[in-house]
Amino acid sequence: QKEVEQNSGPLSVPEGAIASLNCTYSDRGSQSFFWYRQYSGKSPELIMFIYSNGDKEDGRFTAQLNKASQYVSLLIRDSQPSDSATYLCAVLNTGGFKTIFGAGTRLFVKA
Amino acid sequence: NAGVMQNPRHLVRRRGQEARLRCSPMKGHSHVYWYRQLPEEGLKFMVYLQKENIIDESGMPKERFSAEFPKEGPSILRIQQVVRGDSAAYFCASSPAGPRGGEKLFFGSGTQLSVL
Numbered sequence: 001q002k003e004v005e006q007n008s009g010p011l012s013v014p015e016g017a018i019a020s021l022n023c024t025y026s027d028r029g030s031q032s033f034f035w036y037r038q039y040s041g042k043s044p045e046l047i048m049f050i051y052s053n054g055d056k057e058d059g060r061f062t063a064q065l066n067k068a069s070q071y072v073s074l075l076i077r078d079s080q081p082s083d084s085a086t087y088l089c090a091v092l093n094t095g096g097f098k099t100i101f102g103a104g105t106r107l108f109v110k111a
Numbered sequence: 112n113a114g115v116m117q118n119p120r121h122l123v124r125r126r127g128q129e130a131r132l133r134c135s136p137m138k139g140h141s142h143v144y145w146y147r148q149l150p151e152e153g154l155k156f157m158v159y160l161q162k163e164n165i166i167d168e169s170g171m172p173k174e175r176f177s178a179e180f181p182k183e184g185p186s187i188l189r190i191q192q193v194v195r196g197d198s199a200a201y202f203c204a205s206s207p208a209g210p211r212g213g214e215k216l217f218f219g220s221g222t223q224l225s226v227l
Binding site for chain 1: 144146151152153154155156159166167169170202214215216217218219220221
């Protein structure tokens with residue numbers, strides 16, 4: 001079992017729709033969870049982080065965490081073509097020394 | 112405030128040569144991480160360093176790879192006797208010290224290593 005699993009996609013949504021990205025993790029002791037965005041040929045950029053169960057909203061982005069189910073998600077409302085990128089789910093391991101990344105989900109937002 | 116600086120951006124080596132990748136963290140950051148990314152794959156953790164200390168190298172191959180973060184100067188990822196399978200993008204990230212803040216990673220632009 002991979003430590004952090006994501007559907008590789010691609011996920012295609014029309015402009016203005018809600019994009020829903022999902023992630024599961026195996027380390028039950030993990031306490032910190034992140035979403036990074038990576039445009040093609042570029043470096044990853046942190047867009048959201050969440051530590052507690054429930055929802056966390058920042059602009060058009062909402063991160064959701066369910067520790068009991070070991071599940072993290074990212075919702076992007078009013079999707080724009082500029083949101084087209086690969087979204088990497090990341091989890092800080094129990095020891096707190098390394099951040100483990102999923103393989104990423106490719107998102108395409110069609111104009 | 113300059114971001115994480117990596118150089119070179121592109122590095123071409125022939126099989127058997129050495130590759131040296133450099134990373135200067137953001138000002139005020141004392142934690143450095145190295146990750147490797149193959150095409151269409153996620154980031155694979157390699158090593159986590161603080162000044163003059165290797166904290167976690169569980170992702171480093173046992174042979175040919177080494178990393179350091181000296182008291183002065185950039186962090187160096189060194190790959191000896193490169194093979195074609197070493198071709199990848201190598202990203203460096205840094206984070207500030209302290210609880211919570213140490214978890215958010217700021218990435219450099221990466222070094223694309225090509226082994227001929």
